[in-house]
Amino acid sequence: MxxxxxxxxxxxxxxxxxxxxxxxxxxADNDGVSNxxxxxxxxxxxxxxxxxxxxxxxxxxxxxxxxxxxxxxxxxxxxxxxxxxxxxxxxxxxxxxxxxxxxxxxxxxxxxxxxxxxxxxxxxxxxxxxxxxxxxxxxxxxxxxxxxxxxxxxxxxxxxxPETLAWSNKEMASLEDWEGVKYRTAGWWAEILRERGVSVTSTPAGEVYTGLERGVIDAAEFATPNIDRDLGFDEVSKFYTGPGMHQPxxxxxxxxxxxxxxxxxxxxxxxxxxxxxxxxxxxxxxxxxLSMEANSYFIEKGITSVSVDMESQKQLQEDTIKYLDSKSEELGGIFKESWDSIKVYREDYMKFRDLMMPKTE
Structure with a gap:
């Protein structure tokens, strides 16, 4: 692609x-096209x-x-x-x-x-x-x-x-680790995580750094590793978590x-x-x-990289689909039309990708 x-x-x-x-x-030949x-x-x-x-x-x-x-x-x-x-x-x-x-x-x-x-x-x-x-x-x-x-x-x-899933001072490798965590995020992801017992907060962008530094929030997502490095989140966090489930x-x-x-x-x-x-x-x-460079920089600096386990990822994907199906039925209109279109296109795309893309590491 x-x-x-x-x-x-x-x-x-x-x-x-x-x-x-x-x-x-x-x-130049005065053919009528405006200069x-x-x-x-x-x-x-x-x-x-x-x-x-x-x-x-x-x-x-x-x-x-x-x-x-x-x-x-x-x-x-x-x-x-x-x-x-x-x-x-x-x-x-x-x-x-x-x-x-x-x-x-x-x-x-x-x-x-x-x-x-x-x-x-x-x-x-x-x-x-x-x-x-x-x-x-x-x-x-x-x-x-x-x-x-x-x-x-x-x-x-x-x-x-993909964006960084979480900057935190606590390891967050499974859904159990996320329970009760005060996590800065927004939108649909916030709604989905609330159902999983996460204490979601909408801390303004300009306060994320100080919120992590002072322990006002336990974890936060903001942008890609490239942008996160510019904002210095690695200076106030011990853990750097992926994959970017909230924003692939x-x-x-x-x-x-x-x-x-x-x-x-x-x-x-x-x-x-x-x-x-x-x-x-x-x-x-x-x-x-630039995000690849930032990833290497974080690891070399000693930030611990964490990957959320596959079982938790599967559960969160199921939660997402269930949430959007429910909102689609509730709202109808352009919401339902868009979600139906994505589901059809995604099904065809996944069939094609699974057939055509190598699966080796």
Whole structure:
């Protein structure tokens, strides 16, 4: 899946660059293609120092190059124009042209939102990418925004792999170890763990480090090893636990005001889409590489790595499916439509993967 995506993205980008050269030449011949430059303002949900902020920055650079400077995007970190939680409303009202965030941030507005960002236990890399780009996921993603009455065009932008399951000062290798633990997490994973006796807390992101340091919380999850290293969680924890059951993959996105989007000529729309795909691939491989380095760093530093036992993982996967089945029947609509689509695609994917992928260590 990854090799195929690399080949497709490379070919697309070559076509885009060739196309841009042709546009420049034809513009000189007055063929009717506009030379007008477009400038957008884009606000993100991320601070300057976070790896996720590099994703829209890289994309904006690629768009400017591929468009010959015809489309420029000014990138603002959270807090510069507005808070990270305000970017959706700002783009919807056309205060800004676009934003970069994760859809699960809006779970209070759209209960199905996490399907398009991350699902505990179920969506590995190939499955997530396949469902979004080829299996109907992107169409359902856009439908969810449209049904909510939001004037937003959804464009996937950014992808990261498994997150650290827990930073802690207690070993957490089985469900029994998790009982009564005060654990910082959120969303569906929080609901699933509460049923298992975990004392879930929604400690704000900026307080996770001090919470671990002072023992206010016993354990926490936040992001990938790459990002966790930048935040220094290894400085206040003895144990580093996997696998990333709560967040095996994470997909981010651009939310573009539809008025701004519709004003773009078709060739610039194509450049936006293709550069978003190439940047998504870049973000995945870059974060994976940096997370591998971080993993080695933690082990060399003496942090004890822990893996949750297989029996506990199987139980938590069953819990997740049961939880989502129940929510699907309760909520119906786009929630049920998305969950049904994922289950069908996942079944086909698993059959194919089990047949085709080697099972040796």
């Amino acid at each position: 990854l090799k195929k995506l690399i080949v497709i993205t490379t070919v697309f980008m070559m076509l885009v660059l060739v196309g841009c050269e042709q546009v420049n030449v034809s513009n 007008e430059k477009v400038k957008w303002q884009l606000a993100t949900a991320w601070p300057h120092s976070m790896f996720l902020q590099e994703i829209p920055k890289k994309w904006a650079e690629d768009v400017k190059k591929a468009s010959g400077g015809r489309l420029e995007i000014e990138i603002y970190a959270a807090g510069e124009l507005m808070g990270g939680g305000e970017v959706l409303d700002a783009a919807n009202m056309n205060t800004i042209d676009a934003y970069h965030a994760a859809t699960n941030m809006w779970i209070g507005k759209m209960p199905a939102a996490p399907f398009f960002t991350t699902i505990p236990m179920l969506m590995e890399e190939g499955l997530r990418l396949g469902w979004i780009y080829e299996g109907g996921g992107l169409e359902l993603w856009q439908k969810m925004y449209d049904e909510e009455g939001l004037n937003i065009q959804v464009v996937p932008l950014g992808f990261t792999g 993959t994470t997909m981010y996105y651009l939310g573009i005001n539809k008025d701004s989007w519709n004003k773009l000529p078709d060739d610039l729309k194509e450049i936006v889409m293709l550069t978003a795909q190439s940047t998504t691939l870049w973000s995945y491989t870059k974060d994976q590489h």
